[in-house]
Amino acid sequence: MWLDAIRPLEFSAVRAQLARYTAFSASETLALELEPSNDIATVRVWQQETTEARALLDQQPQVGVGGARDVRALTRVARIGGMIPPHEFLDLRATLLAARNLRKNILRSSEAFPRLAFIAASLDDAPRVIDEIGRVFTEQGEVADGASSELAQIRRDLRVAQQRVMERLNHIITSTQYAKYLQEAIITQREGRYVVPVRAEARGRIHGIVHDSSASGATLFIEPLAVVELGNRVRELTLQEQREVERILRELTALVAQFADAIDYTVETLAQLDLAFAKAKYSAALKAVAPVIDGGSREQPAYLELSKARHPLLDPAKVVPISLELQRAFSILIITGPNTGGKTVSLKTVGLLALMAQSGLHIPARAGSRLPVYDGIFADIGDEQSIEQSLSTFSGHLKNIVAILRAANERALVLFDELGAGTDPVEGAALARAIVEQLLERKIPALIATHYAELKAFAHTTPGVENASMEFDVETLAPTYRLTIGLPGRSNAFAIATRLGLDRALVERARANVGSSNAELETLLAQLKKTREETARELGRAAAARENAEKASKQNRRELAETQRQRSEILRHTREQARGELDAARAELNRLKREWREIPATR
Template identity: 45%
Template sequence: MNQKALKTLEFDKIIHILTAHAASEGAKEMCRKLVPYDNINDVERAQRETADALRRVYRKGSVSFGGIRDIRGSLKRLEIGGILGMGELLQIMSLLETAGKIRQYGQREADDTSRDSLDESFEFLDPIPTLASEIRRCILADDEMADDASSALLQIRRSMRQMNDKVHNTLNSMVNGSARSYLQDPVVTMRDGRYCLPVKAEHRSQVPGMIHDQSSTGSTLFIEPMAVIKLNNDFKELLMKEQQEIEKILSVLSEKAAAVTEILAEDYRILTALDFIFARAMMAKDMKATRPIFNTDRQIHIKDGRHPLLDPKKAVPITVRLGDDFDLLIITGPNTGGKTVSLKTVGLFTLMGQAGLHIPAFEGSRLAVFDQVYADIGDEQSIEQSLSTFSSHMTTIVSILKEVTLNSLVLFDELGAGTDPTEGAALATSILDHLHRQGIRAMATTHYSELKVYALSTEGVENACCEFDVESLRPTYRLLIGIPGKSNAFAISSRLGLEDFLIEDAKKRINAQDVSFEDMMAELQDSRVKLLNEQEEITRYKSEIRTLRDALQKKQDRIDERKEKILSDAAAQANAILQEAKDYADETMKNFHKFGKASISVKDMEAERARLREKIKENDSRTAKAAPKPKKKLKAAALHIGDRVRVLSLNLEGTVSTLPNPKGDLFVQMGILRSQVNINDLEYIGEAENLQKGMTTGGGKLRMSKSAAVSTEINLIGMTVDEAIAHLDKYLDDAYLAHVPNVRIVHGKGTGALRTAVHQYLKRCKHVKTFRLGTFGEGDAGVTIAEFK
């Protein structure tokens, strides 16, 4: 890609923004060297990497690459057998710890089996935790080795502290004792790495020892007393031993690092590349950019594109296309109307897209891969070369025409300007027609009306304009493709206060054909603006309809949920009623046996029977109050086994299990409840075959039909373990779907093998909350009661 176009279209400023998002110096260097690719495979690879990184950022948040250190120099020293310093080893540790964090960031969740272009890079990272932890254990800072880096170092430093304490104690005793009157100051100081006392020169003989220094006036001598000379010598020896042990530890750590130099080099390469990729993703996030769709048909369609170097709050999005119905687009309109920005947006988006960067445009924008992008934009006047604006532009245009190919994109700003308008318009038309006849994709901005006419009369060439609001004298910066722009010179001058007689005189001096053409252009522009406004209104209406539809769907979902809750509550009430009836039946049977064995009087038996009768009447009256009347009275002859009915007193749907007896009583199966009711308490819903049809649609119908067929008990006695577990698996699924709260599993006592197999299966069953053996009256150890979640 030619460097002039990169500079003209301000691609270097995009690179500067990108570089600021990179953390490591290696990634920053990759950003600075980034140039557009000219191969679609390279472009798609880079775009895919940016998109995958951006998707991870949105899903998991940003990731820090701040711990990456350039260790390539250290690795070269390791390869030739050198020993690294503490700072260099800490840089290796920082790189490895960063590799561990980045690898963990790149790991997918257990339920996420999809892969992207970055998975392989994350997987190839090797944090070498043993080496990183060993360096962290031994080295505390660039110039500080930990005491416990080795047992020998620990012993040496312990001896140094003890020796240091002896020296200080000896000197302090002298400072606070006999030598105090001979000292210039009662302090302990250090000279040449040895502890000394500041002795007055006249008392030199009173403090025997070695003189290491004296003050500038000569009045103070810094003497190492004889009492601590040997201690200081021993301390110096320990210092040398400490340094030797530190070098030994560094040598061991360097050997461990040297054994994995290839892994370290690969970690650095991968981390730097990932930092570069995520820098592109973070810039796309900041710009609210999207991935463009690339093609080899040299077609461009940018939807609501915003120039990335403009303030996003003020930038007006433009929609521009090139290469489908036309290969040459001529943009006209007044100055400061946004023509040049539109031109730069197309060129810069092309460069950014081919460099693997997302573009700040609406999703689905399309770009083409060009071998070269040529741009003649801005003031090209050259004082050094004594060239005028026109000459400078023409020099650039000549070089472009010599190098341009079919797979190039050419951008001209104010083509033919800076010379006589008639000659400039003719030159501009010839240049653009030459490119058009070759099928080269090109865009140009101009003021010349001749180019507007050329675009109108030439197939494959299209006009466009930047909209201008004459009332406010401000450009709207909206690009309108299909109609040429109007200069609006008279309207602007009038709004700015130019006398009317001058404007009228100017209009008389314009050719009538030109006036008619400009008026036609104005009408076309007004019609185009109205059409765009109507399209925006239609889009807004579609959005409102979509919102209303979503709200209606949510309301319907809430109704369905409420319906399911009502049915669930009704089933729970039925279970409660059934349990109450069972309790009364148990009590009655217990009393019956008691009356049979004991000598109970007939009067007491009658009293008990009356009490039970009153209780039954009380329950009947309670259910009768809430029971609605059937819409249509049922006849016994009209009922068949399997027909769907509603029991009005319970407000539950069920299936006819038996035909009515002469009194009109029959049994109805309502989920797990099978109850005897009277035909007058029923409302007909549908025949058995209709029920089967209804079972295939609707979650509520499916669960009700399930509950109608599932019993609360399963008998596994007589089956082998494999047969029993297969039956139990199917049964528990059906019971759970039918919202049965708990089930009774009959497996018998026997050898206990079947019971053990059932319990092991229930432990693994995700639907089962708890289970227990039956109690007295439930079947004891031959039965297991399981409760669902």
């Protein structure tokens, strides 16, 4: 279903970029094999995971699966009764500890990150395995003496035996009796036996067993007879040590086998979480946002609306963002404009962002951009020159188109680049129009890039189909890569010819040779462009005037509010003053009443 879009839209390159943000091989594989889902609930869950992961990384930049390894190969060894190599156990323990630490970090903020917490809660760190590996191994990855009491005793005995051998050999190499026969006064090992380097011509002077010789033959490595028995003891104890270590490792491997399913699930869960972190890091790198995943409603079916969308694989400093919508006022958008003007990039941007959104990736666009969940995305995109020059290429593209028309439905998105090109222009235009009509009848959303003027006119007069154009600056003779909805692109051939200095009479003769309908269409397009630019300027002036009016209104409201505040303050002060004077008058009246009552009555 998705193979028809992944290759032409270069989704594999996006997956490769994503994989660079993963922390270990299991999540890297998930990133490289990432595919979109056409289930809206799944897509929303994936988007939630990415959004939560980005928020978590903003709070705790160091959070992650540090130390984790894909240890599923070790559990396979354990399941079949094999023996895990000693150094691999530390990787296994580090992975389980990474799971423990990550689970603790995420569950600590489960309310803020419910989806990540739900995933992290299932991490099983197999504590028995962690503890047993920690007990058996040193930090350097060696089996510790305390791994078993038997091993501890063997190693004690081995150290004693080795010490005795070294004492005997040290006596020999420091003896003046043997010094002249030695190449060097050192003790070394050959084939697990302790030896001294003896000059070849002194072979019979130091009796013992020859275990090796130098490349030149001038030196013999001899185990003196005086230490052979002690060497045998060292060898016996070394073999005992090896057998005991192997027994311990097999026992530990058997323990891993008991937890193999849990360990495998933990690795898979760590990979899932690390993929979410990788998506979050990729989102931050792209300055991307979580798209609105539109499920539609009875009143308004799901539609696509991208604002300031950028192609994720192009240089962000140079790429020109595009804004467009689909499936609201119209279901088919016809994009016209000059070669290398950005038509193909626009198609790829829309298709690639749809694939990214349905894979749980944030998209490089303005916040509020929305996308439906498509059942499939079908793209026929190729090199324009090869399309125009090769009949076999035309046949190949036509086969793709036939396959797409058979597979697509109203819940799919179709992308056609240079539809109908590569054959006779009249027949190609007729074929392209017939295909657009069928897409319209079947209500299949589509973005179509073309050069055909007939499709411009068809879009202009047909409900459900809209024109768009890639702008071209005639002054600089360069495309601007800006996409304009509602206005078809012009050929600009005559303007470019004039600009480049072609004789004006030749240009006018060429104009006369163009059919009247084409000439009228180009004139209409020029008028539409001029009207649109004037309207944009008027809208800009109106917006500026509205902004100034709003500022003035805000200032008036602030002044009115201040006047009302001052009035209220004066009224409050006046009331308080009057209340004070009234209270004083009442107090004076009461005093006079008391004095009056106290004066004796006179007759």
